[in-house]
Amino acid sequence: MIPGYGGNILRIDLTSKKASASPVPEQWKREYLGGRGFIARAFWDEIQPGTDPLGPENKLLMAPGPYTGQFLSSSGKLHMGALSPATGGYGDSNMGGHMSLELKQAGIDLLILEGASETPVTVVIENGKVTYRDASSYWNDSTFDTESRLKQELGEEWQIMVIGPAAVNGVVFACIQHDFGRQAGRTGVGTVMASKKVKAVAVKGTHDVKLHDVRRTLAEGEKMMDKVMKQPGFTAWQPYGTPEVVPWASSQGVMPTRNFQTGVIEGFQNLDGPTMKAKVTEIDKGCTSCAIPCGKWGKGVLNGREKPQEGPEYESIALLGSNLGITDIQQVAYLNGVCDELGLDSISAGNVVAWSMECYEKGFLSAEDLGRPMEFGNAEAASAMFHDIAYGRGFGKILGQGVRSAATQVGLGTERFAMHVKGLEISGYEARYAPAMMLSYLTCDIGGNHSRSWAVTFDVATGRENFDGKAERVIWLQHVRPLFDALGCCRFPWVEAGLDPESYVGFIEPITGMSFTWDELLQVSERIWNLTRMISYRHIPGFGRAFDNPPPRWIEEGHETGPTAGKHFTREQVDDLLNRYYKLRGWTEDGIPTTEKLEELGLGFCAPAASCK
Amino acid sequence: MQVTVRLEGHLREFFPKLHEPQTVAFTEPRTVAEIIEAVGMAASLPSSVLCNKQRVERDHMPADGDELVLLSPLAGG
Amino acid sequence: MKLALAADRCSGCRACELVCALDNWSALNPKKAALRVHGHFPTPGRYTVAICDQCGTCAEVCPTNAIQQNEHGAWLINGEDCIGCNICVQECPHGVMYLHDDNGMVPIKCTLCGKCMEFCPTGALYDADGVIPTRR
Numbered sequence: 001m002i003p004g005y006g007g008n009i010l011r012i013d014l015t016s017k018k019a020s021a022s023p024v025p026e027q028w029k030r031e032y033l034g035g036r037g038f039i040a041r042a043f044w045d046e047i048q049p050g051t052d053p054l055g056p057e058n059k060l061l062m063a064p065g066p067y068t069g070q071f072l073s074s075s076g077k078l079h080m081g082a083l084s085p086a087t088g089g090y091g092d093s094n095m096g097g098h099m100s101l102e103l104k105q106a107g108i109d110l111l112i113l114e115g116a117s118e119t120p121v122t123v124v125i126e127n128g129k130v131t132y133r134d135a136s137s138y139w140n141d142s143t144f145d146t147e148s149r150l151k152q153e154l155g156e157e158w159q160i161m162v163i164g165p166a167a168v169n170g171v172v173f174a175c176i177q178h179d180f181g182r183q184a185g186r187t188g189v190g191t192v193m194a195s196k197k198v199k200a201v202a203v204k205g206t207h208d209v210k211l212h213d214v215r216r217t218l219a220e221g222e223k224m225m226d227k228v229m230k231q232p233g234f235t236a237w238q239p240y241g242t243p244e245v246v247p248w249a250s251s252q253g254v255m256p257t258r259n260f261q262t263g264v265i266e267g268f269q270n271l272d273g274p275t276m277k278a279k280v281t282e283i284d285k286g287c288t289s290c291a292i293p294c295g296k297w298g299k300g301v302l303n304g305r306e307k308p309q310e311g312p313e314y315e316s317i318a319l320l321g322s323n324l325g326i327t328d329i330q331q332v333a334y335l336n337g338v339c340d341e342l343g344l345d346s347i348s349a350g351n352v353v354a355w356s357m358e359c360y361e362k363g364f365l366s367a368e369d370l371g372r373p374m375e376f377g378n379a380e381a382a383s384a385m386f387h388d389i390a391y392g393r394g395f396g397k398i399l400g401q402g403v404r405s406a407a408t409q410v411g412l413g414t415e416r417f418a419m420h421v422k423g424l425e426i427s428g429y430e431a432r433y434a435p436a437m438m439l440s441y442l443t444c445d446i447g448g449n450h451s452r453s454w455a456v457t458f459d460v461a462t463g464r465e466n467f468d469g470k471a472e473r474v475i476w477l478q479h480v481r482p483l484f485d486a487l488g489c490c491r492f493p494w495v496e497a498g499l500d501p502e503s504y505v506g507f508i509e510p511i512t513g514m515s516f517t518w519d520e521l522l523q524v525s526e527r528i529w530n531l532t533r534m535i536s537y538r539h540i541p542g543f544g545r546a547f548d549n550p551p552p553r554w555i556e557e558g559h560e561t562g563p564t565a566g567k568h569f570t571r572e573q574v575d576d577l578l579n580r581y582y583k584l585r586g587w588t589e590d591g592i593p594t595t596e597k598l599e600e601l602g603l604g605f606c607a608p609a610a611s612c613k
Numbered sequence: 614m615q616v617t618v619r620l621e622g623h624l625r626e627f628f629p630k631l632h633e634p635q636t637v638a639f640t641e642p643r644t645v646a647e648i649i650e651a652v653g654m655a656a657s658l659p660s661s662v663l664c665n666k667q668r669v670e671r672d673h674m675p676a677d678g679d680e681l682v683l684l685s686p687l688a689g690g
Numbered sequence: 691m692k693l694a695l696a697a698d699r700c701s702g703c704r705a706c707e708l709v710c711a712l713d714n715w716s717a718l719n720p721k722k723a724a725l726r727v728h729g730h731f732p733t734p735g736r737y738t739v740a741i742c743d744q745c746g747t748c749a750e751v752c753p754t755n756a757i758q759q760n761e762h763g764a765w766l767i768n769g770e771d772c773i774g775c776n777i778c779v780q781e782c783p784h785g786v787m788y789l790h791d792d793n794g795m796v797p798i799k800c801t802l803c804g805k806c807m808e809f810c811p812t813g814a815l816y817d818a819d820g821v822i823p824t825r826r
Contacts, residue, residue, distance in 0.1 A: 071708045144732050180731040209718040218712045232621045237687050248660040248686045286703035291811035293701045297735050308732045457686050461627040496687045498622045
């Protein structure tokens with residue numbers, strides 16, 4: 001058996017309350033590595049076309065990877081996937097903290113939650129044993145209260161993941177929360193968990209994770225830990241974390257401001273890393289084995305009320321700060337804490353509330369419609385609306401269905417500034433005049449997210465008007481970044497501290513005994529990329545180029561201010577970018593993998609779906 | 614007077630000349646912004662600049678023999 | 691070498707637990723570490739770390755004298771003399787003696803190997819004697 005893994009697929013049927021374990025196929029380890037790779041592979045078999053994302057046939061999949069829990073910087077990552085209630089297609093999300101190693105130590109490489117319980121439960125997994133506790137009395141509790149309760153009831157050494165009121169009330173962008181501040185944020189994985197009436201999953205694992213060569217793995221780990229702490233990027237970045245990029249983002253005109261109306265926010269200095277460190281942060285808070293923790297714990301403040309929270313990260317600063325017209329870091333931290341406690345994805349929540357603020361300011365929706373005046377800059381109004389969303393009250397109920405749905409329901413032309421791709425709210429980069437970043441958002445497999453491909457510096461460094469090399473760059477990033485999600489570790493030592501990504505190759509053989517070159521690892525990523533494309537193709541009628549679509553704002557309006565004022569691409573230019581991308585990927589003109597490409601990648605089993613439509 | 618300029622992080626791949634520290638010589642004091650432009654990069658492109666390991670603004674004027682390190686924008690995730 | 695703690699620096703990463711078990715037990719299993727990180731969230735919002743300060747209480751209470759001090763000042767358990775009574779586990783003032791099925795009845799105890807101090811990224815664990823350099 002290939003070592004470096006937990007060992008088993010654990011299938012839990014919430015309807016019958018029966019659990020069964022079977023060894024994870026060895027072939028999967030070679031072809032998909034783990035994490036996102038196992039998620040994608042299992043997704044194809046387990047979730048059939050026609051499945052209702054909120055029905056019992058949908059499955060919530062969770063998988064650590066071979067690098068999870070290793071003594072290399074930042075190995076505490078867990079990948080999750082399900083058919084998304086927000087987009088109707090492939091949905092996934094990645095969560096830090098300490099849960100992934102615990103699952104692995106419990107002997108699990110893939111957790112499948114299927115069916116639905118009649119009554120709310122907490123699923124308790126202790127090594128191989130699965131039991132259920134009645135969660136009715138705390139079904140509506142906040143995420144923090146639930147995790148605290150379970151730590152007290154079970155023991156502080158247990159790892160807990162929970163959903164909050166947002167998921168319970170069917171918000172399509174509800175997240176799964178863990179370790180008081182880590183989330184599987186996007187695509188509504190929390191909503192799927194709630195649909196199965198699972199309030200929490202508690203895990204304790206005490207087994208060794210077997211390694212091919214322990215001493216060599218340890219030696220590689222010691223070398224890497226040492227190296228990452230000596231990177232110049234480490235010293236500059238670590239005190240501040242991801243907020244470090246705020247001044248750069250605003251000065252380059254890529255910081256989403258007031259519902260992506262522009263990319264520059266006056267007062268961005270009040271949102272930057274040093275300001276956050278001075279006004280919010282109390283301690284660093286790190287995932288498993290992380291030498292460079294991005295996590296910052298501290299208190300948000302709004303009108304004298306304090307709220308402890310982890311963050312806010314750049315994304316939350318963008319979507320809950322500049323995008324809402326708020327430039328007070330303490331208020332942003334407070335709103336981040338609100339989202340965390342309610343179990344809302346801060347990116348989607350900030351995006352959809354910003355849309356409602358623009359609707360209010362432009363007169364499409366009144367204070368009566370919305371429940372209150374929703375001006376940009378009004379943090380109290382934002383907080384109140386987050387609560388309305390999480391509890392399904394008033395207009396919050398409509399917003400809780402996502403910005404695409406809300407704009408469709410309201411109409412009146414508000415769809416023009418509903419900032420989503422494929423029904424997933426766009427994250428923190430204003431990309432209308434950045435061709436590689438625009439392409440990244442259009443082709444990201446889950447919708448408007450930046451995690452697969454972050455190409456903003458590439459656009460700025462090589463020219464925003466220059467289209468050459470952009471598709472190549474996006475494709476390369478879409479293979480390298482999600483590779484970490486398949487390996488089960490964090491990309492920040494590379495992305496943020498400047499470690500050479502190829503230095504990760506040195507671990508695969510001592511951990512698993514399998515040899516991969518860097519290019520062979522990227523081939524696994526290409527396989528996974530094509531598989532997730534085919535998954536969405538199978539589930540979404542008409543899926544293809546039409547879904548790789550920018551919001552109208554991005555091809556109709558330029559920014560009012562900033563370095564790219566007045567500029568945007570045309571529909572023809574977007575099509576040009578997509579044409580280049582599809583050609584390089586070996587996809588049809590409609591953006592579907594050809595049978596040849598699928599066969600080449602060992603995805604022949606997907607080919608009938610490609611050819612019969 | 615002269616200063617050395619080094620580039621760290623992923624911007625290095627777009628500026629291969631700066632893989633090795635460059636020496637920039639000038640006859641009168643220059644701002645950090647001017648020095649960055651002198652090595653062929655837009656002054657706003659690096660996310661921050663260290664002068665002798667201390668963070669400085671673009672209008673800082675280095676002294677003879679100072680070492681500048683230009684840091685690449687580090688992704689917000 | 692003297693293992694010391696500056697708890698306000700701890701980020702809860704548990705690299706110490708990982709490297710302790712890897713080095714002392716050749717096991718990827720933080721449950722076999724001889725120290726424990728404890729999170730206290732959401733309030734007060736801090737980490738503490740239970741560490742062994744080689745106080746020798748375990749040796750004092752051991753009925754078979756199975757615990758002896760080496761030349762570096764570390765108290766170590768001789769597994770052959772251990773009868774698994776667990777009195778040391780109960781009496782340890784810091785609660786840092788741990789049991790794990792894989793080690794049978796013999797408790798796991800800090801050997802003062804120094805790895806945790808060497809790799810703690812924040813300097814929360816450090817050598818009060820200054821022999822092992824602190825990272826931050």
